[in-house]
Amino acid sequence: MSVQDRGAVDAGDRGATVWLTGLPSAGKTTIARALADRLRSEGHRVEVLDGDEMRQFLTAGLGFSREDRDVNVRRIGYVAELLARNGVKALVPVIAPYADTRKAVRARHEEAGVPFVEVHVATPVEVCAERDVKGLYAKARAGEITGMTGVDDPYEPPEAPELRIPAHAQTVEESVAAVHAALVARGLA
Ligand SMILES: Nc1ncnc2c1ncn2[C@@H]1O[C@H](COP(=O)(O)OS(=O)(=O)O)[C@@H](OP(=O)(O)O)[C@H]1O
Numbered sequence: 001m002s003v004q005d006r007g008a009v010d011a012g013d014r015g016a017t018v019w020l021t022g023l024p025s026a027g028k029t030t031i032a033r034a035l036a037d038r039l040r041s042e043g044h045r046v047e048v049l050d051g052d053e054m055r056q057f058l059t060a061g062l063g064f065s066r067e068d069r070d071v072n073v074r075r076i077g078y079v080a081e082l083l084a085r086n087g088v089k090a091l092v093p094v095i096a097p098y099a100d101t102r103k104a105v106r107a108r109h110e111e112a113g114v115p116f117v118e119v120h121v122a123t124p125v126e127v128c129a130e131r132d133v134k135g136l137y138a139k140a141r142a143g144e145i146t147g148m149t150g151v152d153d154p155y156e157p158p159e160a161p162e163l164r165i166p167a168h169a170q171t172v173e174e175s176v177a178a179v180h181a182a183l184v185a186r187g188l189a
């Protein structure tokens with residue numbers, strides 16, 4: 001096996017958590033799923049821990065108060081870390097609105113020596129509200145729901161993420177390429 005091939009195998013074996021944080025409808029899930037396809041086609045083991053799916057099973061019963069969001073993010077972070085330390089690329093398209101909670105998840109990864117790559121999907125709220133994939137921005141505007149992230153609930157943007165993506169100003173493929181390059185730069189892809 002050539003040195004180059006050996007490098008590829010090592011990167012394939014190395015797990016990591018890639019957390020895509022951002023507002024609802026920013027493009028987190030779309031980018032995570034496209035990145036998952038690309039990584040799988042290259043031979044990586046990948047899981048996507050989607051917020052909606054996690055809330056059906058792992059964190060069922062939790063709402064959107066600060067406390068519940070914190071428990072949600074910490075539990076998902078814990079599972080991502082378990083997967084990542086066993087060689088899986090755990091892609092996590094979850095809002096995770098509070099900087100402190102993201103910091104706590106990062107700290108646990110660092111203590112365990114597991115790579116943590118924070119990606120801010122930085123689509124402006126106006127664009128997210130226009131996309132409004134699930135109609136939640138419209139409901140918030142109409143006063144039918146409260147506590148909607150980006151409308152009347154906080155989103156604290158990361159100050160120093162490994163990568164910030166202007167997902168409103170580039171294609172999904174360009175965003176995927178940027179995250180992929182960040183993984184390559186860290187010997188993870
Ligand atoms: N009040 C309120 N605020 C924000 N989001 C809401 C809310 N109510 C429901 N939803 C839907 O739930 C998805 C967010 O779940 P997350 O687990 O990612 O959120 S969090 O990290 O615990 O804050 C989120 O999914 P995405 O749009 O994929 O981000 C929303 O569709």
Ligand SMILES: Nc1ncnc2c1ncn2[C@@H]1O[C@H](COP(=O)(O)OP(=O)(O)O)[C@@H](O)[C@H]1O
Pocket residue numbers: 022023024025026027028029030031093131133167168169170171172175
């Ligand atoms: N450049 C882009 N990057 C990501 N998503 C985009 C882009 N342009 C349009 N979209 C659309 O925006 C929506 C984003 O929804 P989603 O990925 O579910 O966001 P989130 O998971 O952040 O809530 C999708 O319907 C997607 O097709």
